[in-house]
Structures are given as structure tokens and as C-alpha cells.
Amino acid sequence: MKKHYYLVINENAGGGTGGKVAEKIIKQMHTAHIEYTTFYTDHAGHEREIVQTLAQNTLIPWSNDLEISTFPLLVVLGGDGTLHSVTNALLSFDSKIPIGYIPCGSGNDFARGAGIAKQAEKAFFQLLKAETPQEIQIITYAESIQDEVGLAVNNIGIGLDAAIVNAANTSASKSALNKFNMGSLSYIFSILKVLFTQKGFPILVEVNGKNVEFDRAFLCTVTKHPYFGGGVPIAPMADPRKPVLDFVLVERINMFKIFWLILLLLRKKQMHSKYFHHFQSSKFRIVSTFPEYVHADGEILGERSTDISFGTETRLFWF
Numbered sequence: 001m002k003k004h005y006y007l008v009i010n011e012n013a014g015g016g017t018g019g020k021v022a023e024k025i026i027k028q029m030h031t032a033h034i035e036y037t038t039f040y041t042d043h044a045g046h047e048r049e050i051v052q053t054l055a056q057n058t059l060i061p062w063s064n065d066l067e068i069s070t071f072p073l074l075v076v077l078g079g080d081g082t083l084h085s086v087t088n089a090l091l092s093f094d095s096k097i098p099i100g101y102i103p104c105g106s107g108n109d110f111a112r113g114a115g116i117a118k119q120a121e122k123a124f125f126q127l128l129k130a131e132t133p134q135e136i137q138i139i140t141y142a143e144s145i146q147d148e149v150g151l152a153v154n155n156i157g158i159g160l161d162a163a164i165v166n167a168a169n170t171s172a173s174k175s176a177l178n179k180f181n182m183g184s185l186s187y188i189f190s191i192l193k194v195l196f197t198q199k200g201f202p203i204l205v206e207v208n209g210k211n212v213e214f215d216r217a218f219l220c221t222v223t224k225h226p227y228f229g230g231g232v233p234i235a236p237m238a239d240p241r242k243p244v245l246d247f248v249l250v251e252r253i254n255m256f257k258i259f260w261l262i263l264l265l266l267r268k269k270q271m272h273s274k275y276f277h278h279f280q281s282s283k284f285r286i287v288s289t290f291p292e293y294v295h296a297d298g299e300i301l302g303e304r305s306t307d308i309s310f311g312t313e314t315r316l317f318w319f
């Protein structure tokens, strides 16, 4: 079936990669007489407004027996943050509206985890070649203290990873490093800074009808695929096509042990550490009474006490 591509472009993603990729792709679409319409975001959160308007007026749910000549396909050009925002913008619409995604960020964990090419032009050809969308499981969350619900395509973290995201987002170095294609370096600086300052905090995990308590949680992440922080394989066993969540918790230990654990992590051997805990389930509830940073797909939800229930839902991605 022919398609009309509705491109939602965050030119600033990946320190300007979004703009450069969009230019190349649009040139190729123009040359190949492919039908498209472009929407450029001009401020943070603008992608949400654009996509909601498109969902109201233009986008339709996918089905294998559609009797139309041209399918209107949403395509997002941005990083994980833009994709997070677009996915949430579609929360109240039909879950069968497919999303095409061309990774242009600095981390690109969703592309890595789902099997979308990380190189934008390759991802574009992957998208053009696909005739049907693929089912990917994403995270649903309901936070009862602030009464919030939402979706996450990668992971939701409380404690260390959220504090790192917060430090990386606020560090003056991020945009400078992104310009030199060294976005992951900003994570390294932030990791080092936060590693030394983040304290252990008590946490309650409700999983499979049991309560598990930890006195000195350090890193707590619910993830739907193996990667976080720009390619770190925190949960190598996680599978975005299965309706289960992986929850990883690392206890606060001394710095020597932490660096040893990081070495294990880089070799995907973290499961051998007794300070690394892993649970797999279709549902989790996590309660942290201490005010800790919380992030969803690298977007900070706040520094706060939290009571979050997690599950999974199917979404269609075009690749």
C-alpha cells in the first residue's frame, strides 16, 4: 500500500543531528516522489501538540484489511525523549496507530533495543521497506501520589539513573559535547559526579504477590529492553516483544565494589554480583518514601516520594 509520511522533526535532537538527518531524508523523498508532509518542532513539548492534532484529523489505526489507497504514517525524527513524548501524546488515541521512528538522538536506546537501525539513513530505508508494523511492548505506569499515568518506551528509573539523567540534562557540557558527537561523554561525567554523591534509600517492591524490601537501594530501573543510558546493557535478558517487565536493583555499596560492578556490567556479567538483583514479571509496584529523582525514558518526572505500578501494553512501530 502507498503511504503518505507525516514527519515530526526535532531538529535539535542529538545536538542538531535531527535537522541534518531530516534534510537528507527529505531530499531523498523528494527525488523518489514519495508523498510527505513535514512538521518542525519549535519548542520542547511541541511534538505532543503536533501529534495530537494529527491523531485527531489525519492518522488512522492500522489493520491488515484496510480498503484505502494511501496510508497516513506518522514518522518521528528525534531522540528517545521526542519518541517518549509522541508515544504519550497518543495515549488517549487508538493504540493501533503506528509510529515510524528514525533515531536522531545521542542515546538511541529504543532503536537499539527494538531492532531499528541506529544509523538514521538505514532506519529510513528499513521504514520504507516495511509493509506492515511490528508489535512492540512498552511500559505503562500509574503513579498514585501525584495521580499520573503514562507510557515509557525504554525504562523508568528511581535513584541513580534518574539522578544521572538530571545531572546530564542540566550540565552545561551536554550541548557542547553533542556538537562533537560525544553525547555519551556527558553521561560519563554525570555518572562519575552522581556515583559519589547518590546515597542508598529504602524501597519496597511488590512482585508476584510478594513484598521485597531493600534498605539501601541505589539504582532501580524497570525496563522493557536491555539498554539504558545510551547503550549500557543493564538487563541483557529483557525482550521488547514479550509482555513482561524486567526490574533491576543495585544496592548501595562502597566505591571499589561499584567500579567492580561497572566492569561486570560492561561484560554483561552483572548477574554474578550479589548486589545486583533482577526480577521479571508482567506487573510491579515500587514504593519509595524518600524523595528521589524519577525518570521515564530520560525525561525527569521530579524529585519525590513515589508509589508507581507498572505494566505493559502493545504498540505498533513501523520498521
Ligand SMILES: Nc1ncnc2c1ncn2[C@@H]1O[C@H](COP(=O)(O)OP(=O)(O)OP(=O)(O)O)[C@@H](O)[C@H]1O
Binding pocket: 010, 011, 012, 013, 014, 015, 041, 042, 043, 044, 045, 046, 047, 078, 079, 080, 081, 082, 083, 085, 104, 105, 106, 107, 108, 183, 298, 299
Ligand atoms: N525545537 C525544540 N527545541 C528544544 N527542545 C525540543 C524541541 N523539540 C522537541 N524538544 C524537546 O527535546 C527533548 C529531548 O529530545 P530528544 O531526547 O529527542 O533529543 P536528545 O536529548 O538530543 O536525545 P537523547 O535523549 O538521545 O540524548 C524532548 O523533551 C522534546 O520535548
